[in-house]
Amino acid sequence: xxxxxxxxxxxxxxxxTVKDSVYEESRQEWNRAINKFPLVIVYCERKQDVVxxxxxxxxxxxxxxxxxxxxxxxxxxxxxxxxxxxxxxxNALELDKQRNILKIEAGAKNTEVYNLVGSNGYVFPGGTxxxxxxxGYTLGGGWGFSSRLYGLGCDSLIELELxxxxxxxxxxxxxxxxxLFWACRGAGGGNFGVVVGMTFQLPEPTESTVTFVxxxxxxxxxxxxxxxxxxxxxxxxxxxxxxxxxxxxYNEEGEGLGIFAxxxxxxxxxxxxxxxQPFAEVEGFRVELEESSFLEAVKKVEAxxxxxxxxxxTGRFVQRSYSLCELENxxxxxxxxxxxxxxxxxxxxxxxxxxxxxxxRDTAYFYRDARYIMSVQSIWTEDASAKENSKWVRERFExxxxxxxxxxxxxxxxxxxxxxxKYFGGNAKRLDRVNKKYDPFNVFRFPQGLK
Numbered sequence: 361x362x363x364x365x366x367x368x369x370x371x372x373x374x375x376x377t378v379k380d381s382v383y384e385e386s387r388q389e390w391n392r393a394i395n396k397f398p399l400v401i402v403y404c405e406r407k408q409d410v411v412x413x414x415x416x417x418x419x420x421x422x423x424x425x426x427x428x429x430x431x432x433x434x435x436x437x438x439x440x441x442x443x444x445x446x447x448x449x450x451n452a453l454e455l456d457k458q459r460n461i462l463k464i465e466a467g468a469k470n471t472e473v474y475n476l477v478g479s480n481g482y483v484f485p486g487g488t489x490x491x492x493x494x495x496g497y498t499l500g501g502g503w504g505f506s507s508r509l510y511g512l513g514c515d516s517l518i519e520l521e522l523x524x525x526x527x528x529x530x531x532x533x534x535x536x537x538x539x540l541f542w543a544c545r546g547a548g549g550g551n552f553g554v555v556v557g558m559t560f561q562l563p564e565p566t567e568s569t570v571t572f573v574x575x576x577x578x579x580x581x582x583x584x585x586x587x588x589x590x591x592x593x594x595x596x597x598x599x600x601x602x603x604x605x606x607x608x609x610y611n612e613e614g615e616g617l618g619i620f621a622x623x624x625x626x627x628x629x630x631x632x633x634x635x636x637q638p639f640a641e642v643e644g645f646r647v648e649l650e651e652s653s654f655l656e657a658v659k660k661v662e663a664x665x666x667x668x669x670x671x672x673x674t675g676r677f678v679q680r681s682y683s684l685c686e687l688e689n690x691x692x693x694x695x696x697x698x699x700x701x702x703x704x705x706x707x708x709x710x711x712x713x714x715x716x717x718x719x720x721r722d723t724a725y726f727y728r729d730a731r732y733i734m735s736v737q738s739i740w741t742e743d744a745s746a747k748e749n750s751k752w753v754r755e756r757f758e759x760x761x762x763x764x765x766x767x768x769x770x771x772x773x774x775x776x777x778x779x780x781x782k783y784f785g786g787n788a789k790r791l792d793r794v795n796k797k798y799d800p801f802n803v804f805r806f807p808q809g810l811k
Contacts, residue, residue, distance in 0.1 A: 368400065370416045373409035373449075376401040386446075387438065390491065393670040393746055394435030398425070401444040404467075410445060410554050411527040414803070417443045418525070424804060426554050428467050428493025433673055434774045436550060436806045437496070445554055448493070455480055461518075462560045466495035471662060478655025481565040485510040490662040495558060499549040500770035501725040503733065505624040505661065508604040508713030510563055514545035514725060515718055521557035525803040529556070543794040546725025547784065548769040551791075551810045552798045570657040571625040571632045573605060577644040580617040585609040585691035586684065587642055588619050592708055593681050595638050596731055601713035602626040603635055610705035611694040623710070624657060670746065672753040673737030675709070675771030676764035677730035686763060693736060693759065698752035700745025701738045706756075709733040726785035727766045735771055736760055772808060779808050 368375055376386045377400055386401050388394075399422060402413045417424045427437035427446045438444050447467040453476050454463040462477060462484070471490035477483065485506040487497045494513070497504075502513020510516065519533040520541065530553075532541035540552060549555070577584060592607060605623025612618060621639075625632040629649035639645055650660070682690070690706055697704035711732050720728040736756045738749040757773060767776060769783040780788040795802075795810040802811075 370412055370419075371400070371402055372412045373405050374403040376403070388668070389430045389432065389435050389438060390668050391431070391433065391435065391671055392668050393672065393740075393750075394438065396435055396438045397440050398438055398444045399441045401446055403446045403449050405449050407450070407523065407529060407556050410447065410450075410523045410556055411529075413443060413445045414523060414525065414527050414554070418803060423806075425806060426550055426804070428495050428549075429469055429491055429497075431489065431492045431496065432549075432772075433770075434772050434807070436772075436808065439806070447495075447554065447556065450556060455482075460562045460564060462562055464494060464558050464560070466493070466555045466557055468494050470494060470497070474655060474658045477562060478653065478658060481567075482562045483510070483566065483570075483654045484560070484562065485513055485516055487513070488661050489665050491665075495555050496549040497770070498558065499544055499547065499555065501546045501768070503709055503711075503768075503770070505604050506626075507715055508599070508601050508710060509626055511714040511718065512725060514723055515714070516560045516562070517545055517558060518561050519559040520544055520555055522553040522555045524553040525799050525801060539794050540798055542722075543724050543791055545723035546769070546787070547791050547810070548772075550806050551795055551804055553804060568626055569628060569651045570654045571627060571629045572622070572650045572652065572657040572660050573603070573625055573632055573636070573647075574620070574622045574649075575636060575639060575645065575647040576618065576620045577642065578646060579644045580619050582617065582688070582691050582695060584642065584644070585617065585619060585694075586687040588639065589682075589687045589690060589708070590684065591638050591642060593687075593731070596710060596712060599710070599712065600625075600627075600635055603632070604710050604713070606707055606709045608705045608707040609691055609694060610703060611697050611701075613697075613702040617694070622661070669739055670741065670743075671737055671739045672750045673735055673771060674753065674757055674773035675733045675735035675768040676757075676760050677711075677727040677766040677768065678708075678732050678734050679730055679765050682763065689759065690734075693756045698738055698740075698745065698749040700740045700742055701749055701752070702741055703737075703739040704752070705737055707735045707737070709735065720785070721787065724784060724787050724791055726787045727768075730766070733768050733771065734760055734764060735768075774807060776808070780810065783808075
């Protein structure tokens with residue numbers, strides 16, 4: 361090993377190594393269960409810093425990881441002895457009100473985008489957690505509380521800029537590198553190169569009220585969880601596109617079994633109440649509906665997220681209705697949480713609406729016709745509980761896998777066999793061809809990257 365300055369020569373931006381006092385904080389992901397030790401972390405402040413980092417890593421045969429928000433469930437935006445290209449400081453935003461177009465640098469977070477568009481009377485179909493990087497969210501498809509009305513995050517994307525393996529800045533849109541543009545709408549982050557800029561077409565500015573929807577049940581039992589799941593699966597196919605919700609069937613330390621749902625309805629509280637009527641027919645239903653601007657609604661959602669967590673979570677696509685027996689099995693998954701778990705849940709994320717109006721071959725996001733995403737998760741606080749909780753999630757994932765088709769790349773799980781097929785379905789082969797073309801030497805490889 362050269363002495364540091366010689367070894368790090370050529371890197372620009374803020375360069376952090378194990379010798380720096382900020383290393384411990386810099387290496388952390390949002391999911392504190394991820395415990396990796398990169399060789400070097402580079403906080404890029406200009407696009408040239410990204411170029412220099414790629415050259416440096418290739419010259420020294422060091423693996424590259426790309427990080428914007430640091431929210432990858434399995435921590436693939438970091439690694440042991442890798443170079444982390446952190447683009448979180450490349451976060452400039454530009455709003456063109458003439459054309460309703462938003463240009464962002466790829467390190468921008470949900471909350472930063474929401475503040476800008478929301479304060480200018482626009483909505484943005486972004487994610488729920490405030491500190492998620494918009495680029496990582498979008499590249500994997502991007503589900504949020506506006507998805508059924510405005511589509512997935514990737515459906516608003518009209519152009520991107522990417523630094524490739526040669527350090528060249530290339531553009532991709534419908535007319536230029538259109539195969540790459542196709543692939544970057546759903547194939548997940550980390551492949552092809554380092555995305556440094558994105559351009560979105562925003563919906564027309566609107567005065568419309570957003571109703572922040574929350575409902576829960578008092579006196580929850582295993583049977584009631586299965587009963588509400590049944591209401592959900594019958595309710596969703598005819599649901600008004602203006603409503604997008606997620607519902608969690610959980611077991612929380614100290615509280616026990618519960619059901620909690622939240623989401624947005626682009627309309628009045630009164631109308632939202634009518635739409636939720638089927639749920640009100642199950643005993644113990646309680647609802648809270650708050651009308652506000654889009655930005656105020658987003659802020660209420662953001663307030664619920666802690667600064668970090670220790671968790672394991674993953675999600676699959678649901679394509680069919682389940683029998684009452686199957687629903688009882690699904691509810692049964694949370695009956696016995698792992699040792700040390702503070703919160704264990706199965707969560708349903710509503711799909712359909714505008715998501716289905718794009719063909720499954722039109723973007724890399726394949727599972728357009730799925731009804732909802734079913735995720736299973738466990739959260740813990742003590743490091744000693746990590747192994748037990750991870751095992752608990754993996755065991756339950758095996759059951760969910762048997763009754764679903766396809767995994768959501770933004771809710772990934774490691775050690776998934778034939779993962780390309782599971783994440784990308786009928787688009788997997790085409791994605792491999794695009795990857796060979798744009799990253800022929802597999803410079804941007806990671807544990808579940810395109811091969």
